[in-house]
Each structure stands twice: as structure tokens, then as C-alpha cells.
Amino acid sequence: MxxxxxxxxxxxxxxxxxxxxxxxxxxxxxxxxxxxxxxxxxxxxxxxxxxxxxxxxxxxxxxxxxxxxxxxxxxxxxxxxxxxxxxxxxxxxxxxxxxxxxxxxxxxxxxxxxxxxxxxxxxxxxxxxxxxxxxxxxxxxxxxxxxxxxxxxxxxxxxxTVHKTSKSLDILYDHRLPINQITMDCVDAVQLFQGRTDKERVSLSVRNQNFATLSGIQRANTQLLGDIPEGADDADISAARDYAIDFWNRLTQVVSPWPEIAAGTKTPAEARQDYLSSYTLVLWALGRVGASLREQGIDLSALDALAEVDWRKSNSEWEGICVLGQSIITRTSTRDATGELLKYKLGLRPDAPAAVLDTETS
Structure with a gap:
């Protein structure tokens, strides 16, 4: 050259x-x-x-x-x-x-x-x-x-000596993208996320005392709200922000054991021992569910039905969807399948999704 x-x-x-x-x-x-x-x-x-x-x-x-x-x-x-x-x-x-x-x-x-x-x-x-x-x-x-x-x-x-910054830090420091600012506002306004969001790492260990990473919440919000370009109308950004905050606050009340985590009676590390709902995969899947509600003009009160879901990892319904034996499998296909199963639970699709994991080898 x-x-x-x-x-x-x-x-x-x-x-x-x-x-x-x-x-x-x-x-x-x-x-x-x-x-x-x-x-x-x-x-x-x-x-x-x-x-x-x-x-x-x-x-x-x-x-x-x-x-x-x-x-x-x-x-x-x-x-x-x-x-x-x-x-x-x-x-x-x-x-x-x-x-x-x-x-x-x-x-x-x-x-x-x-x-x-x-x-x-x-x-x-x-x-x-x-x-x-x-x-x-x-x-x-x-x-x-x-x-x-x-x-x-x-x-x-x-x-x-070049070390790429983590996705979470990119979100924290990049103020141009509306989805980043909306995510930061969610972290400040949603009780579940307050003081329980890791703003540097992109993944959490089982014993980590944070509930989620900033990048995990941002990816979930991207599923929830879709692409919001730079220069978007302020009113549109504000409406998207309000919807995201209301969405996550509503879920905090109904997804087990999120109310206990928000109240401080159960730590995220304790929840991750037994509950699938304390993994980023579920945040992403729930974002997909929220997007469907939003597109169809369905009120967020429909989310209350998720209180009936058995969120424990031992629930056989998750097997082949996002759980294989004792392992939680995070792939695009398992995130999608988890979202589709939750849509089925809310009556947003007529039948349960097929397994995407080979359970016979587990």
C-alpha cells in the first residue's frame, strides 16, 4: 500500500x-x-x-x-x-x-x-x-x-495494545443513539434496574449481584422498540422512552421473582440459581413480546398473564426451547423460541413453538 x-x-x-x-x-x-x-x-x-x-x-x-x-x-x-x-x-x-x-x-x-x-x-x-x-x-x-x-x-x-471497549461502555458513552439514551433512562426509572445494572461488562457470572448488563437491557429495548435513527423526532423518542419504562415497570410486578429482587428481599445471584427469568435471554424475548403488543395496540395490562408462568429453570416447558438438560442455551434461535413461547402464553399465537434444541442428546 x-x-x-x-x-x-x-x-x-x-x-x-x-x-x-x-x-x-x-x-x-x-x-x-x-x-x-x-x-x-x-x-x-x-x-x-x-x-x-x-x-x-x-x-x-x-x-x-x-x-x-x-x-x-x-x-x-x-x-x-x-x-x-x-x-x-x-x-x-x-x-x-x-x-x-x-x-x-x-x-x-x-x-x-x-x-x-x-x-x-x-x-x-x-x-x-x-x-x-x-x-x-x-x-x-x-x-x-x-x-x-x-x-x-x-x-x-x-x-x-488495542482493546475494544465493551458494548456496555459503548452504550454508556455514546449519547447520539436514541436507543442508548432510552436505555439509560430505563436504568434510572425502572426499580428492577436501579443499582442492579452492570454498566461495563457484557455478561454476568452466576454470583454477580447485578440483575443485568447495560448491553443486555439495550438489546432488549432494541427488540421492544425497533430501530430509532439518529435525528428522530423528539416526540417519537419521548413516546418510545415512556413505553419502555412502563413496559419494564409492569413486568417487574408480574415476572417471578422480579418483585422480590426489586424489593431487595432476593438477590439477582440467588434468583439466577433457580429462575430462567433472571437471564438476559428472557429480557430479549420479553422485548419481542412487547413489540408484538405495541404493533397490535394491545394494552400492557395483557402482561399480567405472565404472572402465571413457571419461570423456574426446572419447568419442562423450557426444555428444547432454551434449556438443554442443565444448561441454558443462548442463541438467536433459542431467544426467538423463548419469545414465541411467551407470546403463546399471552394468546398472541395459536400454538406453542416447536423445540429448537435436540433434547434427545441432553
């Missing part, structure tokens, strides 16, 4: 050091970035893995990044990292010994994008739709190019 500059650039930059590596940091406008770091993504798959300096471009990510840029007045990217032959550029300090100065980038230098190929491709697509973005800028870190093996090592080192 090497390219050559088409013009000479002199850009303000700072010099730094990490270990034995001297690097330079500058800022380049989008219009320059897409001209400087041009490459053909079709070239990379043609090379054997050992000769590549990057992963293959995942084309589906490019429009996602472009939409992120085009859809927000306020957006932000981390710096892209590029390697260049150390003999091909010059750093001119503002004064002797200073790490602040001007970087001279010659027209015949070859550049390797070590990190940020998807960002650059997304920026290029966004510019084709909105050329006025050409004056926006992104930080660029330039490293000395030591050949293919060095570039491969840089790529490995850059990704070695």
Missing part, C-alpha cells in the same frame, strides 16, 4: 521519541490526505499474507465511516500512522535542539499506511459527496520506514 506524493509539502510538525523510534506528528487537511495516501485496495489481496504490510480493506466499513462524517457536525478520529523512508524527508527545527519545526515531505517519497486505511477510504468517500470537507483535517504520525518486515511489526505493535 505504497504511494507517492504529487507535490512538495512543508507542514508544521513536532518530533518525538518512543523507545528507539523517532516519529513526527502533523496535521493534514482531508483534501491533501486523500491525494497523498492513495492506494488501490484491490492490490492487497493479490499479495501473499507474508508480503503485506496491512490487513485487507473491509469495504463494508468504508461507507459506515463516510456516513459518520456526513451525518454529524461534530465528529472525531484518532491519528493515522504512516511510514516513510527516513532519508526522504527533512525536519527543520524552529531553533537548534527544538522538537517543534517544519517537516519537508518530498514529491518522490513512498508512503505506507500502517494504521488508518479505513479512515482514509471513508474520508475519500465523504469528500466525493461533500467536497467542502476538504478543509477539515486529521492528525498524522509519521514513522521511519524500515521495509516490509518493519512495517508489519509496526502494524502488529499498533494493534497489540
Amino acid at each position: 505504497r504511494t507517492s506524493l504529487q507535490a512538495t509539502f512543508r507542514v508544521p510538525a513536532t518530533r518525538g521519541r518512543m523507545g528507539n523510534t523517532t516519529y513526527y506528528t502533523t496535521s493534514l487537511r482531508f483534501g491533501i490526505v486523500v491525494k497523498v495516501f492513495v492506494y488501490d485496495p484491490e492490490d492487497m489481496p493479490a499479495l501473499p499474507p507474508e508480503d503485506r504490510t496491512q490487513r485487507e480493506l473491509k469495504k463494508r466499513r468504508v461507507p459506515e465511516i463516510a456516513e459518520y462524517i456526513l451525518g454529524h457536525d461534530d465528529y472525531i478520529f484518532s491519528a493515522v500512522t504512516v511510514s516513510v523512508d527516513v532519508n526522504s524527508f527533512e525536519f527543520e527545527s524552529v531553533e537548534p535542539g527544538s522538537d517543534i519545526g517544519v517537516l519537508h515531505l518530498p514529491p518522490d517519497a513512498d508512503y505506507i499506511v500502517n494504521d488508518g486505511q479505513h479512515r482514509i477510504a471513508g474520508i475519500a468517500q465523504a469528500l466525493r459527496e461533500d467536497p467542502t470537507l476538504a478543509n477539515d483535517s486529521i492528525s498524522v504520525v509519521l514513522l521511519p520506514d524500515g521495509g516490509t518486515q518493519r512495517s508489519q511489526q509496526i502494524f502488529s505493535d499498533l494493534n497489540r
Whole structure:
């Protein structure tokens, strides 16, 4: 993924050091970035893995990044990292010994994008739709190019320490998506969730004292409310929020042993020992049930019939639906089947769903 500059650039930059590596940091406008770091993504798959300096471009990510840029007045990217032959550029300090100065980038230098190929491709697509973005800028870190093996090592080192944040933290910190804010409002307003929601983890151990994870509640709300896009009407968002809060509060009164958990007389860890209802799978399934009620205009009082459901894991009705022997099986098929069984219990479908698990092998 090497390219050559088409013009000479002199850009303000700072010099730094990490270990034995001297690097330079500058800022380049989008219009320059897409001209400087041009490459053909079709070239990379043609090379054997050992000769590549990057992963293959995942084309589906490019429009996602472009939409992120085009859809927000306020957006932000981390710096892209590029390697260049150390003999091909010059750093001119503002004064002797200073790490602040001007970087001279010659027209015949070859550049390797070590990190940020998807960002650059997304920026290029966004510019084709909105050329006025050409004056926006992104930080660029330039490293000395030591050949293919060095570039491969840089790529490995850059990704070695990267740790993706959990889905729960993504929800907690992403204030743009309406479903995230609705979920946070539910956590604050629904007694069952108050003080019993893990906002960092995506799963709970059997002994965890929280009732659910933030990501689990968000996924359930997504089933309940469907897709609510950014920029949705405030009235629609408010109505969806009110429905979700009313829905979970109503269920707290009728799904055993949720009333005891909400009252503090039974801990979520104790409930998970015996009850299926204390697993995220059921939250997701109940979200599906609520969506059906909402679509059909059925009052939430219909949920009261769920008080008659035997939510214990030992109830044979769950076998083959989401329970196999002593194990609770969480898959898309078992979540769907659980939701369909609950709809049957509420008279929303004429017959019970068929088992989706092979009970003969349990």
C-alpha cells in the first residue's frame, strides 16, 4: 500500500521519541490526505499474507465511516500512522535542539499506511459527496520506514495494545443513539434496574449481584422498540422512552421473582440459581413480546398473564426451547423460541413453538 506524493509539502510538525523510534506528528487537511495516501485496495489481496504490510480493506466499513462524517457536525478520529523512508524527508527545527519545526515531505517519497486505511477510504468517500470537507483535517504520525518486515511489526505493535471497549461502555458513552439514551433512562426509572445494572461488562457470572448488563437491557429495548435513527423526532423518542419504562415497570410486578429482587428481599445471584427469568435471554424475548403488543395496540395490562408462568429453570416447558438438560442455551434461535413461547402464553399465537434444541442428546 505504497504511494507517492504529487507535490512538495512543508507542514508544521513536532518530533518525538518512543523507545528507539523517532516519529513526527502533523496535521493534514482531508483534501491533501486523500491525494497523498492513495492506494488501490484491490492490490492487497493479490499479495501473499507474508508480503503485506496491512490487513485487507473491509469495504463494508468504508461507507459506515463516510456516513459518520456526513451525518454529524461534530465528529472525531484518532491519528493515522504512516511510514516513510527516513532519508526522504527533512525536519527543520524552529531553533537548534527544538522538537517543534517544519517537516519537508518530498514529491518522490513512498508512503505506507500502517494504521488508518479505513479512515482514509471513508474520508475519500465523504469528500466525493461533500467536497467542502476538504478543509477539515486529521492528525498524522509519521514513522521511519524500515521495509516490509518493519512495517508489519509496526502494524502488529499498533494493534497489540488495542482493546475494544465493551458494548456496555459503548452504550454508556455514546449519547447520539436514541436507543442508548432510552436505555439509560430505563436504568434510572425502572426499580428492577436501579443499582442492579452492570454498566461495563457484557455478561454476568452466576454470583454477580447485578440483575443485568447495560448491553443486555439495550438489546432488549432494541427488540421492544425497533430501530430509532439518529435525528428522530423528539416526540417519537419521548413516546418510545415512556413505553419502555412502563413496559419494564409492569413486568417487574408480574415476572417471578422480579418483585422480590426489586424489593431487595432476593438477590439477582440467588434468583439466577433457580429462575430462567433472571437471564438476559428472557429480557430479549420479553422485548419481542412487547413489540408484538405495541404493533397490535394491545394494552400492557395483557402482561399480567405472565404472572402465571413457571419461570423456574426446572419447568419442562423450557426444555428444547432454551434449556438443554442443565444448561441454558443462548442463541438467536433459542431467544426467538423463548419469545414465541411467551407470546403463546399471552394468546398472541395459536400454538406453542416447536423445540429448537435436540433434547434427545441432553
